[in-house]
Amino acid sequence: MREFKRLVPYRKALSLLLNDLEEIPDTEEVSLDEALGRVLAEDVTSPIDSPPFDRSAVDGYAVKAHDTFPAREYNPVELRVIDEIRAGEESRAVVESGTAVKLLTGSKMPEGADAVLMQEMAERKGEVIRVLRPVAPGQNVAKRGEDVKRGQVILRKGQVLRPQDLALLKSVGFSKIRVKRKPRVGIIVTGSELVESLNEDALEHGKIIESNSIMLKGLVKRYFGEPRFYGILPDEEEKIRSAIEKARSENDIVLVTGGSAFGDADLAHRFVKLLFHGTTIKPGRPIGYGERTFVMSGYPVAVFAQFHLYVKHALAKLVGAKNYETRVRAELVERIPSQLGRYEFVKVWYEDGKARPIKRRGSGLISSLVESNGYIEIPEDSEGYLEGEVVEVVLY
């Protein structure tokens, strides 16, 4: 049996991988209703000033601020109301000294006015209002272009679109937007011991229910991709070889689980010309990558670590996504020893600014993933972290 002669350092393998993959050029135009969570394909510039005109921020009276300067409760200033704007309409009146126009929140400012007096600061008597307090020029007015200016870049390429991003796009007139095509990700699971579902008889005879595919499908969806499952394959050379070929021809990248070590039944790595095979990460050491194909472990915890440490970044590169991770600071409530020379992926529970390592470390313990909500990365040159140290946690 072969063994890994030398493990490739984590970051070196990552940069080999990211250099090997190119951003997908394909884009597609989608309606804003379909754009949530998609990745913006290009910088977006506003075609208009927003708001498109000076408008009132309150219900009240458009006035010349100068008229109100002497106004006090004991010495009100009187102004004549020359027009009233109803919701969604505008006034053609021109506010001159001594006059006012009644308007509503959001109304376009009439010509001549430079401030809005809040309704409750005026006493209305027929055609006349008594102004009880002064207003400053610009007060209660939302200026044209105060949100965004025409020609301004309002969102950058690579932005993962959130509800407020869609609102900004809509507010300046977009109904559709150009996003990156979702990367197509083929998923192949190998292992003659794996079955698709519960069958007491099968379980009694040394079989295990396969669970990597549902996990990988979910992870791929979370990180911008479109998963396609090619099924569970037995450890048979020809079947694995042809499935990898088919998946590679139909997808941007391919994930193969259960074929990465050098065990007798680990075949997948033989059919892929690997750029690297065996890295310093723990768990997940036997990961290999080449020809747009990831040859991953069979154990779910190792697969999960391999996904977060490598595949996630590859997917982000394929779509050019920015800010796709939530990295936070946390105080460790327990020390974490780490092996020198290994890049450790340590599952933690993050809460209230503190991180608690999940100690159960077996690669088969899916329950340990369920008990965690993030991970810490411990580089090769570190022997770990002490209780009370502040560390970076990547939340998932």
Place this chain on the structure above:
Amino acid sequence: MREFKRLVPYRKALSLLLNDLEEIPDTEEVSLDEALGRVLAEDVTSPIDSPPFDRSAVDGYAVKAHDTFPAREYNPVELRVIDEIRAGEESRAVVESGTAVKLLTGSKMPEGADAVLMQEMAERKGEVIRVLRPVAPGQNVAKRGEDVKRGQVILRKGQVLRPQDLALLKSVGFSKIRVKRKPRVGIIVTGSELVESLNEDALEHGKIIESNSIMLKGLVKRYFGEPRFYGILPDEEEKIRSAIEKARSENDIVLVTGGSAFGDADLAHRFVKLLFHGTTIKPGRPIGYGERTFVMSGYPVAVFAQFHLYVKHALAKLVGAKNYETRVRAELVERIPSQLGRYEFVKVWYEDGKARPIKRRGSGLISSLVESNGYIEIPEDSEGYLEGEVVEVVLY
């Protein structure tokens, strides 16, 4: 014009709201492929031990550990290989003292064996292996039930399902799972000044492009709901009244924007019997709630704050969701003054353990939401936070 006589404290209004709403009893069974992000409707118990049998964690030889205790490189112990397990198969052989069974990672342990010797720790010569090092009982064996035990609660009601949760469910035999029905959320936008899309002529005449609906649809989807948009309504009493009635009859809750203040054109609050109206939150003060209906502001920033401070928690209550927020600790890089008596919603940019307040505060500035990735809540009795203080940030 009426005014708010007294603002209801934020937490009091929130508890009035949450006490008024009941968790939706409806559940549905979905395949694991459709379950990502859904909310688990009940505690889930494992029907099996997982793994279902003792199995090997490595490729190697199943042995009686006791046999190997004297083994040293200079003094190997010889064992006779009585069977070889191929991938996905099992052995009917019984390991007795002096014998071994060759197996693969994941193979079911044969009877009689209590440890696995890694392949590279043995020298094979025909039917015989020379053991170079001792192994301890249990070494390289994944014990039956070591991940989860039969009858153990593996996931709790209210869990928002993540990829690893689906993997655990699958690994113990589930192919479908019972989740909460998505809350149906009617969205009504009011305002005669609002138009659906860009039209230079309309914009010139005091109209504004409506953007609350796309934002609310996105937020509702993020927080477990199914949004249904009832369109933009002019400020006309009868239209708003009948739309609210219709939406209420077809949805679990209804969000109405632009009708919450006491301005001349703010009608919606008149048709809903409100449990509270006007709370201490800033921005978003005029929010009202009653009869499963939220009467919200027209300004996007106020609507966004109202959603996060009230509607999000209501949606979580409707489905019984737990852990639906990401709250992290951050060091403030700038002081934030806050008005006594107001519960301030302050947008921030969180990065590298630090939070920077977004200073542009106008309620119409959607771009200020885009520049932020979280918020800080400042209670009524606080005058704000100092530079360098550690605060809690809710990420979005």
